[in-house]
Amino acid sequence: MSSSLVITLAVVGGVAWLAFLGVSALRSRGKEEIPPNQSTGRTDEELETRRLERVQQGAVLFAGFLAVSLPLYFLGEGARQESFVDQFGEESITRGEHLVAEFGCFDCHGPGGSGGSAVYIEKRTGVTTQWSAPSLDDIFYRYEADEVNYWITFGRPNTPMPAWGLAGGGAMNENQVQDIVNYIQSIQIDQQEALGRVEPRISAEQQKLASADSLMGAAIAEQAQLVATIQAARGIADETLALTREMRTVLNTAAAGIDTDGDGLSDVAETELNELSAEFAAIWDLPGVEAVTFDAANAQSGGRPDEEVLDELLVGLNEQVEANPLLGSFVARIEAARSETGDDGDGDGISDAAEGTISSLLADALAAVRPDGLAVLNLDPANSESSGEADLVVAERGVSANESIALQTDVTRDNEERLLTNAQTALDHLEQAAADAKWTIDIDGVAAGFDGSADDAERAVYLFNAYCARCHTSGWSAGLPFTQEAGSGALGPALWEGRPNVQFLDQEALVEFITEGSTAAEAYGVNGIGSGRMPAFGRVLSMEDIELIASYLRTGNLTGLGGAEQ
Ligand code: HEC
Numbered sequence: 153m154s155s156s157l158v159i160t161l162a163v164v165g166g167v168a169w170l171a172f173l174g175v176s177a178l179r180s181r182g183k184e185e186i187p188p189n190q191s192t193g194r195t196d197e198e199l200e201t202r203r204l205e206r207v208q209q210g211a212v213l214f215a216g217f218l219a220v221s222l223p224l225y226f227l228g229e230g231a232r233q234e235s236f237v238d239q240f241g242e243e244s245i246t247r248g249e250h251l252v253a254e255f256g257c258f259d260c261h262g263p264g265g266s267g268g269s270a271v272y273i274e275k276r277t278g279v280t281t282q283w284s285a286p287s288l289d290d291i292f293y294r295y296e297a298d299e300v301n302y303w304i305t306f307g308r309p310n311t312p313m314p315a316w317g318l319a320g321g322g323a324m325n326e327n328q329v330q331d332i333v334n335y336i337q338s339i340q341i342d343q344q345e346a347l348g349r350v351e352p353r354i355s356a357e358q359q360k361l362a363s364a365d366s367l368m369g370a371a372i373a374e375q376a377q378l379v380a381t382i383q384a385a386r387g388i389a390d391e392t393l394a395l396t397r398e399m400r401t402v403l404n405t406a407a408a409g410i411d412t413d414g415d416g417l418s419d420v421a422e423t424e425l426n427e428l429s430a431e432f433a434a435i436w437d438l439p440g441v442e443a444v445t446f447d448a449a450n451a452q453s454g455g456r457p458d459e460e461v462l463d464e465l466l467v468g469l470n471e472q473v474e475a476n477p478l479l480g481s482f483v484a485r486i487e488a489a490r491s492e493t494g495d496d497g498d499g500d501g502i503s504d505a506a507e508g509t510i511s512s513l514l515a516d517a518l519a520a521v522r523p524d525g526l527a528v529l530n531l532d533p534a535n536s537e538s539s540g541e542a543d544l545v546v547a548e549r550g551v552s553a554n555e556s557i558a559l560q561t562d563v564t565r566d567n568e569e570r571l572l573t574n575a576q577t578a579l580d581h582l583e584q585a586a587a588d589a590k591w592t593i594d595i596d597g598v599a600a601g602f603d604g605s606a607d608d609a610e611r612a613v614y615l616f617n618a619y620c621a622r623c624h625t626s627g628w629s630a631g632l633p634f635t636q637e638a639g640s641g642a643l644g645p646a647l648w649e650g651r652p653n654v655q656f657l658d659q660e661a662l663v664e665f666i667t668e669g670s671t672a673a674e675a676y677g678v679n680g681i682g683s684g685r686m687p688a689f690g691r692v693l694s695m696e697d698i699e700l701i702a703s704y705l706r707t708g709n710l711t712g713l714g715g716a717e718q
């Protein structure tokens with residue numbers, strides 16, 4: 153409040169003083185100037201009475217003014233400073249928000265920083281995986297600001313998380329990194345919400361282990377499909393190149409000729425592009441298998457009984473599984489849908505629900521074996537637009553997309569040997585991983601360390617997987633096919649084989665460490681030196697859950713497979 157008042161008073165005082173000087177100068181103008189040192193001095197009487205009193209009164213008044221106004225000014229100082237800090241803080245947060253958008257942090261860390269994943273080429277296999285990226289909107293419950301700053305500056309080598317700070321080889325200066333830290337701090341969810349994430353995460357981990365076999369099956373099928381695609385390139389490369397060249401020639405000369413809809417593509421060119429692109433797509437057709445839409449209200453398709461048509465399709469699909477391993481899971485799902493019982497309105501032996509499911513599975517199966525981006529054109533010589541877009545644009549884009557596919561096929565053929573070796577190595581790894589199933593945890597075995605309580609054991613295992621495995625189990629974040637034994641160590645040290653019992657003398661000490669995390673350059677446990685990288689879990693997990701995790705670590709047998717020994 154008082155700063156403007158003081159400034160006003162000072163300005164008024166200053167103006168008055170200047171006016172006074174001006175007026176006295178005017179008054180004395182014209183008089184003969186006698187230098188002060190030559191004029192006769194005033195007598196003591198004169199000096200010590202009125203004039204002195206006036207000066208003293210003035211001084212007392214001014215002192216009074218200062219005595220009141222300075223403390224008032226000082227009282228406002230704290231608020232003023234705070235508002236400056238707030239203003240700087242807000243500006244920093246806004247800058248941080250822009251940087252986060254500019255550098256795409258939430259592309260990996262999920263919407264609003266709620267957790268997500270990033271594409272990662274797994275080192276040993278060359279397989280493209282999704283590496284999970286932790287939530288940032290609750291990170292301040294786990295880390296101090298300088299620790300968050302550290303991660304952003306230096307990133308995480310051997311993961312998709314890049315180093316962003318200059319010190320780590322990134323592009324941002326220290327202020328920018330700090331702006332981001334401030335922004336992230338400003339978007340923290342409340343603690344109840346953070347705690348509310350525990351149960352969903354536990355169910356997700358439960359789900360993940362329960363579906364391990366199908367996850368592995370899908371990963372293997374995808375890799376096997378890649379191998380098959382590489383092998384197939386040799387046989388189709390010439391044809392793909394020839395057809396796309398033809399499409400390009402038609403497109404280049406499309407301006408000449410009758411053009412009914414006036415869209416820059418002659419009628420003949422539109423028809424030819426449709427035909428050529430259909431021919432191109434047909435390269436990936438499956439012999440004996442075509443798209444059929446089963447109608448729940450009609451027992452026939454194309455004049456033949458639905459059951460007969462479906463049987464034939466399944467025979468056709470099965471024949472193609474060897475050349476297109478991805479089809480295996482579609483066959484299984486179509487067969488499963490077929491054996492479902494339920495309302496069968498048209499009495500064709502396939503339930504109403506299944507007719508729809510099977511139709512879409514079939515369409516998906518056909519699409520799955522075609523290259524991504526394949527364009528089948530459907531231009532109408534009597535209409536200058538296709539779904540609201542100019543035909544010329546659609547045609548140009550479609551031909552380019554098919555050219556990319558042809559080019560890719562050609563390059564694959566030229567590098568067949570090398571690509572095949574790599575893809576096969578990866579496939580072997582996945583098959584080995586499926587056989588080893590290193591992610592397996594025998595809950596009953598773990599339960600031996602929990603007085604036989606399978607519930608406690610299960611909860612402890614899923615808590616560990618949800619909150620600890622990403623740093624303490626090798627390969628965990630890349631997915632089950634790359635996961636090594638529980639607690640085998642990654643960014644954080646290995647925790648298997650009772651290691652925590654060596655570092656922490658009792659349960660209490662271990663619980664305390666998990667609760668508080670580590671601090672840079674501070675000792676922990678018996679001989680640990682912290683780096684500040686082990687998060688604190690006391691504010692994102694309940695004490696009971698931390699106790700469970702600690703007990704689990706202390707069993708020393710994290711997979712439960714080593715028998716019941718402690
Ligand atoms: C390409 C994907 C990607 C981008 C972009 C990205 N991150 Fe990350 N980030 C990750 C992954 C993955 C991890 C976890 C690495 C691991 O498993 O150790 C991570 C970890 C972190 C961590 C440590 C979190 C913890 O709890 O351990 C912080 C902090 C972080 N990122 C901040 C950021 C910020 C800020 C940005 C933007 C400037 C950013 N990240 C951009 C992928 C990404």
Ligand code: HEC
Nearest residue numbers: 619620623643644645652655670680682683684685686687
């Ligand atoms: C972001 C990675 C990260 C996560 C997540 C993490 N830790 Fe750690 N942990 C570390 C690091 C790094 C260390 C080594 C100490 C240090 O550098 O400060 C460590 C050390 C430890 C130690 C001591 C090991 C020893 O022998 O010195 C234990 C025990 C431990 N963590 C348990 C856990 C538990 C339990 C969880 C889950 C609730 C967990 N950690 C989650 C990174 C992590």
